[in-house]
Amino acid sequence: MLTVITNAIILTLDDRQQTFEAGFILIEDDRICAVEEGRPEAETLERANQVINAAHMLAMPGMVNAHTHLFQTFIRGLGDDLPLEEWLERYIWPVAASMTVDEAMLAAKLGFIENIRSGATAVTDNQYIHNTPEMDDVFCQAAEELGVRFLMARGWTDRNYHPAFLETLDQIMARLSALSSRWNQHPTGRIRVQPGPLSQTVVTAESVRRASMLAKEWGVGLHMHVSETRRETESCLRETGLRPVEWLDNLGCLNAQTQLVHAVWLSDYEIDLIAASGAKVIHCPVSNMYLASGAARIPEMRQRGIPVALATDGPGSNNNQDMLETLKTTALLHKVTSMDARVFLPEDVLWMACRCGAEAFGQPERIGSLEVGKKADIVLVDLDTPFAVPVHRPVSALVYNLNGCSVDTVIVDGKILMKDKKILALDEQALLEECRVAAIHLLERTNRNL
Ligand SMILES: [Zn+2]
Known part of the structure; x- marks a missing residue:
C-alpha cells in the first residue's frame, strides 16, 4: 500500500x-x-x-499527548474554578464512581476523537477508575477501534482515597499482569500497558516498588503524578521526611523509565536527581493553571537536559484535550514566569510535544519525527x-x-x-448524541447515589 x-x-x-x-x-x-x-x-x-x-x-x-484521563470527558465543566483537592472530592470522585463500562467506552471514544482532532496521534491515559474489572480493557478497545497509538498507564490507589477506587496490593498486581498479558502482546505494538500509580499520598511504597519491577520486566515505563500541588508535596515531607522525587529515588524507582507528571513543586536537589536519573517530566500547563497548582520550572529542567513532554491532563481540569492549545500555553506561561520572551520558541514547544513526547511514550525510535x-x-x-x-x-x-x-x-x-x-472510523455525530444522552443519565444516577 x-x-x-x-x-x-x-x-x-x-x-x-x-x-x-x-x-x-x-x-x-x-x-x-x-x-x-x-x-x-x-x-x-x-x-x-x-x-x-x-x-x-x-x-x-503526530504529537504525543503524554498524560490524560479520558473518562473525564464526561465530567468537564462540572468542577470549574476550584483547587485540586476540592475539585476531586466534590465532582470527579462521585461521578467517576457511578460510571458504567458502557459510559466509559463512550467517554474514551469521545476523548480519543478530541486527541485526533487536535493532532495527537499517541495518547497516554492514566486510567484509575475500576468500578468493574472490565473497565480498563474498554479504553484499549476504544483505542483499537479509533486507530490511535495508545499507552495505558494503569492507575491505582491503595490508601487515602475514595473507597470506590481503592484496591488491595494483590488485586493491583494481578490486574496489571492480566492487562499486560492481554495488551502488551498486541501484534502492531500500537497499544501497550504500563503501571501508573496515582500519586505518593494515595499509594503505598510497596505497590510502587513492585510495579517498578514489573515495568522493567515488561520493558515499559512507570507513570506517576508527582508534586502537582504544594499541599501534596508538604504532606509527603511530613509523612516520610522526604520530598516526592527524593522518596521515589529512595525506593529505587527513579530511573530512565520513570515518567513524572506535573513536577511543579521541585527543590533544586530534586531537579538534580531527575537530571541524573534520565527520568522524563510530563508538563500539563493548562491543568496547572486551571487548578491554580503553580508553574513548573520547565525552562530550568530543559537547560539541565531533562526531556519534558507535553500533555493536556484530563479534560476535567483543562477542559479540552487540544494539544495545539497546549503548545501555545506552554510558550506563554513560561514567557510570563521568566519575563523572557525568548525562553521558549515555537520550535522548542513543538520539539517537546513530538520528540520528548516520543521518549516519554517509550518509542523514540518509532515516532516523533518524519524520517525514513x-x-x-x-x-x-x-x-x-x-x-x-x-x-x-x-x-x-x-x-x-x-x-x-x-x-x-x-x-x-x-x-x-x-x-x-x-x-473515518465511526459516525462522529451519532457518537456525540450518544455521549450527550449518556452523560445526562450518569449525572442523574450520581445525584441519586449522593
Ligand atoms: Zn492527571
Missing part, C-alpha cells in the same frame, strides 16, 4: 530540524519511506494507491484560514495562530484516521 502526500510544507522534527517549503512524503504500509523537497517522480505517483494533495497545508509528526523508517504517524494542518494567513513562518503560525480546529488529516501507522476533518 503506497500513499503519497504532495505539495506540503514539511516540518520533519529530525535531529537537524529540517523543513521543506514544498515537499512530498511517501508512505509504504505503516512506514515513511521518503521525505523530500520537490515533487515525486511521475512513476511513483502512478504507482500510488492514494495521493493526498496538501497544498497550503503543513505536514508534521519511522512509523507513518503524520498530521496535516490547514494553513488556509483567516486565523493564520499570510503565513510568514509556518512553525509560528502552527503554535501561535492555530488550534485543533485547523487539523485536517491524521494518519497513524500509515492508516488515515481523519481526512478533510472527517473521522
Whole structure:
C-alpha cells in the first residue's frame, strides 16, 4: 500500500530540524519511506494507491499527548474554578464512581476523537477508575477501534482515597499482569500497558516498588503524578521526611523509565536527581493553571537536559484535550514566569510535544519525527484560514495562530484516521448524541447515589 502526500510544507522534527517549503512524503504500509523537497517522480505517483494533495497545508509528526484521563470527558465543566483537592472530592470522585463500562467506552471514544482532532496521534491515559474489572480493557478497545497509538498507564490507589477506587496490593498486581498479558502482546505494538500509580499520598511504597519491577520486566515505563500541588508535596515531607522525587529515588524507582507528571513543586536537589536519573517530566500547563497548582520550572529542567513532554491532563481540569492549545500555553506561561520572551520558541514547544513526547511514550525510535523508517504517524494542518494567513513562518503560525480546529488529516501507522476533518472510523455525530444522552443519565444516577 503506497500513499503519497504532495505539495506540503514539511516540518520533519529530525535531529537537524529540517523543513521543506514544498515537499512530498511517501508512505509504504505503516512506514515513511521518503521525505523530500520537490515533487515525486511521475512513476511513483502512478504507482500510488492514494495521493493526498496538501497544498497550503503543513505536514508534521503526530504529537504525543503524554498524560490524560479520558473518562473525564464526561465530567468537564462540572468542577470549574476550584483547587485540586476540592475539585476531586466534590465532582470527579462521585461521578467517576457511578460510571458504567458502557459510559466509559463512550467517554474514551469521545476523548480519543478530541486527541485526533487536535493532532495527537499517541495518547497516554492514566486510567484509575475500576468500578468493574472490565473497565480498563474498554479504553484499549476504544483505542483499537479509533486507530490511535495508545499507552495505558494503569492507575491505582491503595490508601487515602475514595473507597470506590481503592484496591488491595494483590488485586493491583494481578490486574496489571492480566492487562499486560492481554495488551502488551498486541501484534502492531500500537497499544501497550504500563503501571501508573496515582500519586505518593494515595499509594503505598510497596505497590510502587513492585510495579517498578514489573515495568522493567515488561520493558515499559512507570507513570506517576508527582508534586502537582504544594499541599501534596508538604504532606509527603511530613509523612516520610522526604520530598516526592527524593522518596521515589529512595525506593529505587527513579530511573530512565520513570515518567513524572506535573513536577511543579521541585527543590533544586530534586531537579538534580531527575537530571541524573534520565527520568522524563510530563508538563500539563493548562491543568496547572486551571487548578491554580503553580508553574513548573520547565525552562530550568530543559537547560539541565531533562526531556519534558507535553500533555493536556484530563479534560476535567483543562477542559479540552487540544494539544495545539497546549503548545501555545506552554510558550506563554513560561514567557510570563521568566519575563523572557525568548525562553521558549515555537520550535522548542513543538520539539517537546513530538520528540520528548516520543521518549516519554517509550518509542523514540518509532515516532516523533518524519524520517525514513519511522512509523507513518503524520498530521496535516490547514494553513488556509483567516486565523493564520499570510503565513510568514509556518512553525509560528502552527503554535501561535492555530488550534485543533485547523487539523485536517491524521494518519497513524500509515492508516488515515481523519481526512478533510472527517473521522473515518465511526459516525462522529451519532457518537456525540450518544455521549450527550449518556452523560445526562450518569449525572442523574450520581445525584441519586449522593
Ligand atoms: Zn492527571
